[in-house]
Amino acid sequence: MKKENGVLKGVSEQDLKLLNSNPEEFWEGVTEIGTLAFAYLDKLTSITIPSGVTAIGNLAFAECPSLKSVKIPNEVTSIGYAAFSHCPNLKEITLPDGVQLSSFVFEFSGLIKITIPDSVKSLGQGAFLWCNHLKSATIPEHLLSSIKEDLVFKGCPLEHLYVKAKDGAMRDLMAEETKSKGATPTETHKPGVTTKTTDGRGGM
Numbered sequence: 001m002k003k004e005n006g007v008l009k010g011v012s013e014q015d016l017k018l019l020n021s022n023p024e025e026f027w028e029g030v031t032e033i034g035t036l037a038f039a040y041l042d043k044l045t046s047i048t049i050p051s052g053v054t055a056i057g058n059l060a061f062a063e064c065p066s067l068k069s070v071k072i073p074n075e076v077t078s079i080g081y082a083a084f085s086h087c088p089n090l091k092e093i094t095l096p097d098g099v100q101l102s103s104f105v106f107e108f109s110g111l112i113k114i115t116i117p118d119s120v121k122s123l124g125q126g127a128f129l130w131c132n133h134l135k136s137a138t139i140p141e142h143l144l145s146s147i148k149e150d151l152v153f154k155g156c157p158l159e160h161l162y163v164k165a166k167d168g169a170m171r172d173l174m175a176e177e178t179k180s181k182g183a184t185p186t187e188t189h190k191p192g193v194t195t196k197t198t199d200g201r202g203g204m
């Protein structure tokens with residue numbers, strides 16, 4: 001394990017034994033998780049980051065295929081480029097208030113749902129790019145304009161995109177989009193065939 005000036009710079013599979021048996025010793029003096037610190041650790045299944053840590057560096061947990069649970073303290077103010085990218089078993093995560101998310105931070109992760117705190121000021125480009133299981137996202141209203149421009153949810157099979165207004169009111173953009181299309185299935189009958197369409201014209 002490598003530490004330098006409060007930055008955790010490298011963790012090996014062997015170091016995980018210390019992390020599990022004596023986390024206080026493991027994290028002693030650490031204020032920042034450095035670039036690639038935990039990357040490519042096949043045996044890393046969970047991580048609880050202590051309150052003394054304020055930043056998570058670029059690619060810090062990238063390519064950790066067994067990582068299922070991550071707890072991030074509110075003291076963390078920034079999460080770097082692709083920090084949790086390619087973590088297919090990471091299904092959910094709670095983000096700290098006001099955290100700054102860099103580009104591609106969760107790309108190709110296994111997230112199923114995500115809630116962006118109201119205090120988050122911006123989302124990095126492609127923050128949730130190609131999260132193939134991400135079906136529900138909640139964002140504060142002030143981030144709405146950046147969603148399409150920055151490809152934040154590109155490639156995600158979203159079923160619900162909840163937007164939270166300043167007064168706390170919630171609306172689901174996906175439901176609004178479906179309603180605006182007026183997609184009311186009607187049945188059209190042909191000899192031996194029953195088809196459903198949204199415009200009443202029928203089809204094969």
